[in-house]
Amino acid sequence: MRFQQSYTTHARPVALMPYPPLGATEHTERDVEADIERSPGLPSFELSTEGFDPSVQFAVWHDSFAPILELTRTGSAEARFHGRQKIWDLGNLVFAEISTDELDFASLPGHIRREPLDHWTVTVLKSGRIRTDCARRTFTAGPGEVQVHSLGRRFSGHVSRSDMLMLFVPRDFSHEAAVALSAAELSKLGTGMGQLFSDYLVGMANRLPLLTQAEMPDLASATNAMILACVSPSADNVEAAEEPIATLLLEKARQFVQKRLFDPDLASEAVRRELGISRTRLYNLFEPFGGVMHYIQHRRLLGAHSSLTDPDDQRLILEIAEKHGFSDGAEFSRAFKRAFGYSPSDARRGGKGRMPCPKDRRRHDCPATGRLGTLLRRLQG
Structure with a gap:
């Protein structure tokens, strides 16, 4: 052989x-x-x-x-x-x-x-x-x-x-x-x-x-924690595997939200049912992102930003907003500006047509050792 x-x-x-x-x-x-x-x-x-x-x-x-x-x-x-x-x-x-x-x-x-x-x-x-x-x-x-x-x-x-x-x-x-x-x-x-x-x-x-x-060694430790949490669940075992479990749940949530991004009925309860976790667990999981609905809204804003900066997408700004779950144009403009620091019109004109960089004041307030983690959490959405 x-x-x-x-x-x-x-x-x-x-x-x-x-x-x-x-x-x-x-x-x-x-x-x-x-x-x-x-x-x-x-x-x-x-x-x-x-x-x-x-x-x-x-x-x-x-x-x-x-x-x-x-x-x-x-x-x-x-x-x-x-x-x-x-x-x-x-x-x-x-x-x-x-x-x-x-x-x-x-x-x-x-x-x-x-x-x-x-x-x-x-x-x-x-x-x-x-x-x-x-x-x-x-x-x-x-x-x-x-x-x-x-x-x-x-x-x-x-x-x-x-x-x-x-x-x-x-x-x-x-x-x-x-x-x-x-x-x-x-x-x-x-x-x-x-x-x-x-x-x-x-x-x-x-x-x-x-x-x-x-x-x-880190891979072995993470695998051991997952075996304890998933094969023989207990409060202590789940706590030991908190980080790898949270990462998997967030990735599963991201895929689910992206799949149903244009669904007007998408809400926190649908995400909770998809992940199969309690409301308390869901709250704790999405607390760093401002909650489930804030997470969903930010994903929708990222999608809208991509459409607005696409030269081949000639739809009206209000059409793009409605497609991404915003029925009120003024509300969409305010949310967009809070997230990216410029208006949808600025993005459409091309002056801000680069990859979006959401504002997150926590990266300035936290100690230097925590900035990388804050930036990565921001990129996660």
Whole structure:
């Protein structure tokens, strides 16, 4: 079996480099170490069955999972088998992005008489469906739903052609996480907090290419906090994960508000229902932005500003105001000027047709160490 690898670490990942990259020429040890030294990102390793003869593609895929699962092909043995994985070494965690054709799977305790690896896997599907059968129950999951498996217990199942994210958590990752995951193993997290953890894993996949090795301890701490808050919710656990949870909720709120920006009935209650949180939680979340309605209004003003400074948009100012939820032209002008420091007419004439810079006096009042945070909160809206 041959691996396609990205050497993106300062530590040489010897155990994960048994074969040279596909089509690569021979490198000396010094060449490899020099390549690693030039790459400050997190270590990652890639495998695709596409570079192999169709007759051995499934065997390649099977062997790649052999230490943790027994895979069985469900389709024609003669057909091509698509499998692709990217594995991220996060120090005391492993994260994988996987794309696979349809297959059956079984944990090693129920299939092979030997001691398997005994980690938890936290899996979220991006597409496809998965069914897991264990001693006492069967559960299924689709896109966005989180499942927790224990590689040391007996289970089997079936997965359709799917894209998924998998987080591997060792038993000694943290005592608190071990308690939470033990209680949830071989189940699906069907709660709103489970959906929040799904969002966290998707966000992690998007951001891992931007992180460095120095940030791995912070990533591990944030992941631990999310496990405690979302897998085993309690007041103390949620408080520990307050910052990553708030970030996810605000991003979800931003997407929801942007989607319904032109809806005249958009209000705080609709946002609260979408996020699935209490009114008190909603108030605390949006307090730095002046409240939910102020946040919505500012998003609408940003949209109006974009239209007013677009030379191809020749609608009347009042038409643009009404489109963005303002039925009163005078009210729109006052709100626009409070936000940007100039009138809609100024923006239309082009004298102020640059990216909007909302006024925020707090950036002048706060200490120097807090200004960056204030500016970033302003950009958030």
